Amino acid sequence: MTGTNRQHGAMEFTDAPVNLDEVRLYRLQRFRDQLRNRDVAGGLLFDQINTRYVTDATNMQVWSSHYETRCVFVATEGPVVLFDYADLPHLAEGLPGVDEYRVNSSFYYFTAGSRSEERAQQFAAEIADLVVAHGGGNMRLAVDRLSALGADALRARGIDVIDGLPPIEHARAIKSPGELVLMEASIAVCEEGMRAMYEVLQPGITENALWARLHETNIRLGGEWIETRLLSSGPRTNPWFRECSMRAIQEGDLVCFDTDLIGPYGYCADISRAWVCGQKASAEQRTLFALSQEQILHNIEVLGPGKSFSEVSEQAWQIPEPYSGNRYSSLIHGVGLADEYPSIKHWADWQKRGYDGVLEPGMTLCVESYIGAAGGSQGIKLEEQVLITETGTRPLSTYPLALG
Numbered sequence: 214m215t216g217t218n219r220q221h222g223a224m225e226f227t228d229a230p231v232n233l234d235e236v237r238l239y240r241l242q243r244f245r246d247q248l249r250n251r252d253v254a255g256g257l258l259f260d261q262i263n264t265r266y267v268t269d270a271t272n273m274q275v276w277s278s279h280y281e282t283r284c285v286f287v288a289t290e291g292p293v294v295l296f297d298y299a300d301l302p303h304l305a306e307g308l309p310g311v312d313e314y315r316v317n318s319s320f321y322y323f324t325a326g327s328r329s330e331e332r333a334q335q336f337a338a339e340i341a342d343l344v345v346a347h348g349g350g351n352m353r354l355a356v357d358r359l360s361a362l363g364a365d366a367l368r369a370r371g372i373d374v375i376d377g378l379p380p381i382e383h384a385r386a387i388k389s390p391g392e393l394v395l396m397e398a399s400i401a402v403c404e405e406g407m408r409a410m411y412e413v414l415q416p417g418i419t420e421n422a423l424w425a426r427l428h429e430t431n432i433r434l435g436g437e438w439i440e441t442r443l444l445s446s447g448p449r450t451n452p453w454f455r456e457c458s459m460r461a462i463q464e465g466d467l468v469c470f471d472t473d474l475i476g477p478y479g480y481c482a483d484i485s486r487a488w489v490c491g492q493k494a495s496a497e498q499r500t501l502f503a504l505s506q507e508q509i510l511h512n513i514e515v516l517g518p519g520k521s522f523s524e525v526s527e528q529a530w531q532i533p534e535p536y537s538g539n540r541y542s543s544l545i546h547g548v549g550l551a552d553e554y555p556s557i558k559h560w561a562d563w564q565k566r567g568y569d570g571v572l573e574p575g576m577t578l579c580v581e582s583y584i585g586a587a588g589g590s591q592g593i594k595l596e597e598q599v600l601i602t603e604t605g606t607r608p609l610s611t612y613p614l615a616l617g
Contacts, residue, residue, distance in 0.1 A: 229478070231391040234309050237269045239389040241310040243294065247380035248289040248355060254348030254379050255288040256355040262550045263357050263381045265479055268322050270295055270305045275438060280321045282579060286340060291347030296339075315339070320362060326592050329362060337366035344372060344412050383553035386547055387575040392480070393600065396549075396577060397609060399476030400598065403484060404612045406430035406474070416464040416491050416546055420444050420457035427472065436476035440551065443594075444470035446490070449582065451585040451592035452539055464491040467498055469594040475551065483548050483579045484610045485596035494616045498591065505521060505584040505593040508532065509614070512545065513599055516606050520572045526560045532584075537561065539592065541583040548579050548598060576601040577609065 217481050218484035244267050248256055258264050261274045264285045277283045277298060286294040290347045295305055302314045318339065320332035321326060344354055354367065355377035388396070406427040413426055424444045431439065442456035447466035460469060471485040488504070489498060511530040525545065532540050545557040555576075558567040572578075577600050585592020598610040 243384035287349040341370035403482030440473040
């Protein structure tokens with residue numbers, strides 16, 4: 214892979230495989246284009262995935278996600294101002310999209326206590342000044358997430374707070390060529406971790422110990438964190454969404470997992486596989502796997518540029534009884550720095566939960582499958598990551614789709 218060295222069988226990222234500044238400026242421009250389309254003065258982003266998308270500045274991302282402690286103001290026509298947790302300007306040095314660095318007037322209760330309202334007013338005054346200075350009279354501000362205290366303080370300053378999730382989600386949906394290289398780097402690390410897991414899968418290992426191999430590989434090779442702990446074995450594979458435990462995996466158990474891995478450069482590798490521990494798969498396990506594999510492959514074939522979400526849903530593989538009641542919560546979803554727009558629902562759920570849109574080249578998607586009978590003793594979870602191209606799809610995940 215470009216930008217990697219291999220030594221003694223290990224992958225080591227020594228230099229970025231693409232020009233990171235080009236990726237950073239592309240992402241910022243994508244967001245600004247969405248802001249212009251919605252006629253707003255700017256955007257205010259608190260979600261740490263979104264702040265990273267527009268600036269690539271990070272600071273204790275998981276911890277900062279718990280609190281309104283870091284945010285970015287993006288003027289549609291004007292500067293980008295990073296409001297950080299503390300006075301740590303070295304964390305934004307050399308980033309071409311950050312024009313100004315300030316310390317945030319954090320107002321969440323843990324840090325501000327009885328002074329929360331006072332601090333919220335200070336924060337709102339700074340943001341309002343930026344909107345007035347750079348909005349050209351437009352007082353509309355797109356905000357991705359903010360507590361009632363902060364939103365009320367902005368409105369008191371004359372700011373028209375609107376939902377900032379549509380512009381940032383639509384911005385993130387189309388990847389540049391550089392982003393795709395970075396995503397493939399993350400997937401390469403993830404799949405290296407999956408191989409490390411497979412090497413130690415034997416009777417007696419706990420689910421947690423098996424999962425730890427993926428974490429260790431990711432961190433050692435330059436990755437960042439894993440969003441979930443979705444690994445289960447044996448009877449814990451049905452129903453899905455149990456996270457890993459101290460259960461010792463037994464001979465002949467199914468082991469299913471969903472990586473949800475944030476790897477090098479912050480990109481997500483979201484891949485699911487199912488293995489059998491120690492011996493050949495049983496007839497039931499082979500049947501479940503064959504159905505899940507058929508669902509995945511059929512649904513990838515359905516995808517293509519210009520297809521509407523509703524068309525994809527209607528043309529998707531029909532889950533047979535008795536498995537439909539245990540179907541996965543979504544059919545297909547977007548992926549970038551994390552899971553993202555769109556989320557395409559099953560046709561059976563369309564009237565209640567579906568929304569429409571169109572697949573475009575540059576979208577990266579995860580195709581999901583869970584096959585396990587309601588009340589059954591085991592189930593199979595599979596997932597593949599793909600790119601929508603000008604003519605169809607291209608696989609991004611490459612780890613073999615097999616039980617062993």
